[in-house]
Amino acid sequence: MPQLSVVGGKKESASDRLAARIAAEEDRGLLRFLTCGSVDDGKSTLIGRLLYDSALVLEDQLLSMERDSKRPNATQGGEIDLSLLVDGLQAEREQGITIDVAYRYFSTPRRKFIVADTPGHVQYTRNMATGASNCDFGVLLVDARQGVLTQTRRHACILSLLGIRKVAVAVNKMDLIDFDQARFEAIAEEFAEFARPLGFELITSIPCSALRGDNVTSPSPHMHWYHGPTLLAHLETVDVSHRVTNAPFRFPVQWVNRPHLDFRGYAGTVASGSIKTGDEVVIHPSGKHVHVARIVTADGDLERAEEGDAVTLTFAEEVDASRGDVIAAAMPETAPSVSDQIAAKVIWFDEEAMLPGRAYTIKCGSQATTATISALKYKLNVDSLDHVAGKTLELNEVGLCNISLARPLVFDPYGDNAETGSFILIDRFTNATVAAGMIEFGLRRATNVQWQELFIDKSARATLKGQKPCVLWFTRLSGSGKSTIANTLEKRLHALGRHTYMLDGDNVRHGLNKDLGFTDADRVENIRRVAEAARLFVDAGLIVMVSFISPFRSERRMARELVGEGEFIEIFVDTPLEVCEARDPKGLYRKARAGLIRNFTGIDSSYEPPEQAELALSTSNTSPEPWSRCWSTSSGVATSSSQNLQALGRAGMAFPGGIFVPGGGDGGVGVDAVDAGMIQHFPVIGEGELVGGLGVTLFRQACEQTPCRGELTFAEQHLGALV
């Protein structure tokens, strides 16, 4: 099947044929795809097969492949090794593996293809991500003998993160399992089950043998039970058109062109949308409004430029813009975000782990500045897709990070615009590209809204009150003891002369939120209003206690991000459901079990425990493993049971945030446990000093400076500094 067959009859001239070919090319779409999957699943062989069967392997390449197939270390035992067509590096050919991504270009009468053959080894995941970042479609290979492996899942995660919406699962080496239909279906099912949360729009499973050619370019004579397309037929027809026709205009200024005093143009590539001469645009971040005078190209001025065009803009007004500025449509509702705090999914590429607090160079479009990871919100477990807590990201790990920037960045969420929502992080000492990131959103949403300038600010109000304002956010099921603890704490703080306020779930629903029900959407709005109210109270200089079930992580995160760094203290009152239900102080569990209340958290509505609460409290001494939900070692843990404390010690758990022993329990248990050598070097805090366990950062610093051995008075000394 020669793709570039000569069109037309013999009488036509070469230029007629060329014109016809160019016209035909215009109708042929382009598909950029990658092959990925675990090592030895046959990715390079598959591409070799596609090229070979499409008659795209040239004679001298074929000869050299045949010669290399017979070399002593050849992996196919002298049979022709199609992977040698793509594995271009010497080390790759020697080891029979792929190290770096190779790009191949081929076409069929229906489509042009750019294929990125990416490595399967986990240590070369960065090269896989490199290949995937500019693709529209992914072919994920699975060895039929091995099934879905961790690396298959990791690659599926990365495809999904990078925004690839459609994938084919090529179940390869079917010849080695006797073309077993049941096995193929089991693999396809397993993958579909795993990938459900990744949100692919289309997953097409194809049984094939790259080595033998079954179902690659032509239907297999060995699998009559399979009625779907061959891989090539699928690649030729799958619809990947995702271009949003009315996307807002974005134009990152790449270079200022000033050949002489009469010309000042801004060169760049249109990242999305389109622009016409005369259009009003805004230069971000300065916010200046200007009008497009000319769209300059070497082939003459254009009336209009659209996504992908590399042009030079001039403006009617005198204006000062420079590299790094983003020119956008003058429509406030589609304006890009401008923020110096962002939340982003990050894939870590470097052998040296990500360090929160270390400064990196961030490059986003043509913007570059200094970035610091302020918090790792969670890591993604690629096998289970669970969110797990962690302090750092190791090589090839993926996580959601809060990032603060030395100066504001102009961006869009990655989901809206991959060009203006993606970035890389560069180590400032080694110059290595250590991470790639996809921006989720800005953390200071207020940057989109004009602020009324106020003369008296939060710190002025706090200073007058002589305290550090903050939100103490208690979360967990009904009956877990949130309000009881919060009330005790407020009494205590009040006695200490602190200015406080309490927002209680039930009470707020009698007033501010009385129009809201208990659906997920209403719960989200419920929390949003409470979080906003809490923010106002913090702004007023108060210590705010919030006692709300607040079952969803994202809303608690939203509440956290409304206030400043260190002003949000999340307290997880980790009481097991059985205990809450046994207590049932308001009789609500009974009603829920009886079906009288719908959407009751813990019964028929889910609760997402915090990943990094500043403090986890256990109010139960019946729970067998009270610490099992303390994900973060930065959390404090509290318990009233000496049994639990001893268990903690045996488990070698470290809770540098402190151990809280409520007055209601046996106040001496902590000391007993320390004395018994079960726990060493952890401060044990009495009830009155609970607050001391809350300011985790300060408290941890204090711990590091003090050789603390269960001194009950320890936190008292630091109380003043904290609140």
Next chain:
Amino acid sequence: MKHRLSSYLRQLEAESIHIMREVVAEFRNPVMLYSIGKDSAVMLHLAMKAFYPAKPPFPLLHVDTTWKFREMIAFRDREAQRLGVDLMVHTNEQGKREGMSPITHGSALYTDVMKTEALKQAFAAHGFDAAFGGARRDEEKSRAKERVFSFRNAAHNWDPKRQRPELWHLANTKVKPGESMRVFPLSNWTELDVWTYIYLENIPVVPLYFADKRPVVERGGTLIMVDDERLPLDPGETPEMAKVRFRTLGCYPLTGAIRSDATTVPEIIDELIASRHSERQGRVIDHDQTGSMEKKKQEGYF
């Protein structure tokens, strides 16, 4: 006469322009390696577009091995003058004094001294921190693996196992003093794309690409053109006048001609499509060792 580009070629053109602008914005002292061939012709044409109405804000550098076809040198000087660009020519003078020749010293050593060494000398002399090259990924297997922004250490070495990840259109352009970047704006172009673009944009190329009667001798299945009297003829060897052209241009004793009747770009494209040989096959230096292009690149060859 200019023709309308297909939307795919427009994409390729815009991508290349974007890469060039990125280099000019991020590097202190870039240079464009100009090898006079068709890829260089396209690259230079794109540079003229990228910075319009300004001229390309960097010089062109031709590493002259002294064994280029005479027609190439004439074309080089003509083009530089026509476009009004700054052309620098560098030759490894020591190699020249020692009479380095592909014939007596073998292609491997000759290429190392007259190309790779010469290039390093030019970098050192002018303090370049980035150099554009016209290499394409479809040319050769190891080139298919190379990044658009390809980092070189202070010894100009390429480490294929530790290439910087290159996601989306974001390039890490950081280099320390002495280190440099090789940048390949035509990475994603194929030979067919290049010729189609040359045709549609009406870009001048060296006449050696078109078939004509030329004096050649056949050696080991390769047709070598007798471009000047320096090519020693074996006893009994007489140059034959044959209608030949070149798919690729380098040093004449190392570049094989093909028999052809193609005298226009569309005819070249017809021939290309019908051809069963890959483009670099006429290059002797690619075949002198297994994995030889990768080795040369690791040592600093473009």
